[in-house]
Amino acid sequence: GAGVSQTPSNKVTEKGKYVELRCDPISGHTALYWYRQSLGQGPEFLIYFQGTGAADDSGLPNDRFFAVRPEGSVSTLKIQRTERGDSAVYLCASSLTSGENNEQFFGPGTRLTVL
Amino acid sequence: SQQGEEDPQALSIQEGENATMNCSYKTSINNLQWYRQNSGRGLVHLILIRSNEREKHSGRLRVTLDTSKKSSSLLITASRAADTASYFCATDERGSARQLTFGSGTQLTVLP
Numbered sequence: 001g002a003g004v005s006q007t008p009s010n011k012v013t014e015k016g017k018y019v020e021l022r023c024d025p026i027s028g029h030t031a032l033y034w035y036r037q038s039l040g041q042g043p044e045f046l047i048y049f050q051g052t053g054a055a056d057d058s059g060l061p062n063d064r065f066f067a068v069r070p071e072g073s074v075s076t077l078k079i080q081r082t083e084r085g086d087s088a089v090y091l092c093a094s095s096l097t098s099g100e101n102n103e104q105f106f107g108p109g110t111r112l113t114v115l
Numbered sequence: 116s117q118q119g120e121e122d123p124q125a126l127s128i129q130e131g132e133n134a135t136m137n138c139s140y141k142t143s144i145n146n147l148q149w150y151r152q153n154s155g156r157g158l159v160h161l162i163l164i165r166s167n168e169r170e171k172h173s174g175r176l177r178v179t180l181d182t183s184k185k186s187s188s189l190l191i192t193a194s195r196a197a198d199t200a201s202y203f204c205a206t207d208e209r210g211s212a213r214q215l216t217f218g219s220g221t222q223l224t225v226l227p
Contacts, residue, residue: 035215101145
């Protein structure tokens with residue numbers, strides 16, 4: 001079956017612009033996660049959804065970052081007034097539930113470059 | 116923030132040799148997972164070991180977990196050039212909202 005998909009695969013934008021990154025989780029997966037990975041580092045947690053609600057957004061770096069999942073499936077990560085330091089690969093993952101020992105399946109990521 | 120550290124940061128071996136990577140973490144966990152990543156994209160789940168397990172095997176992979184030392188190791192036996200990738204450990208921390216906390220990774224290069 002289809003895995004987690006993310007669009008676009010690459011996004012180049014200018015400093016100060018607004019961007020939206022999309023994640024399509026595996027069908028039926030109730031839990032969805034966003035991570036950010038900088039060059040040479042492991043992914044860092046941003047936000048987690050259980051269904052439509054953000055269960056934990058403690059990883060969002062500041063109020064320029066926001067994410068939604070209005071129907072409990074597709075999620076959009078929104079970044080306002082982008083800065084060069086926002087450049088990274090943004091990864092989305094989903095899992096069947098949010099119970100313990102549930103494997104997270106990752107998408108291919110969106111590489112964001114802020115010029 | 117990163118939970119733990121992988122050791123070594125980089126490892127270069129010949130095809131056919133075994134590769135061992137270590138991971139240390141800081142908090143109580145529900146489980147620890149190992150992932151592989153090629154070319155900075157697409158994390159692939161390799162294996163999950165629960166906090167009450169000490170060793171787990173999957174094909175050429177062997178994972179150990181020592182919760183008293185807060186450490187884990189990943190052994191890849193009979194390595195192949197296709198195993199060249201970055202390997203990350205990730206912990207599901209007790210009391211968390213199920214997000215994973217990743218280490219900084221080990222870059223493995225297997226020379227043909």
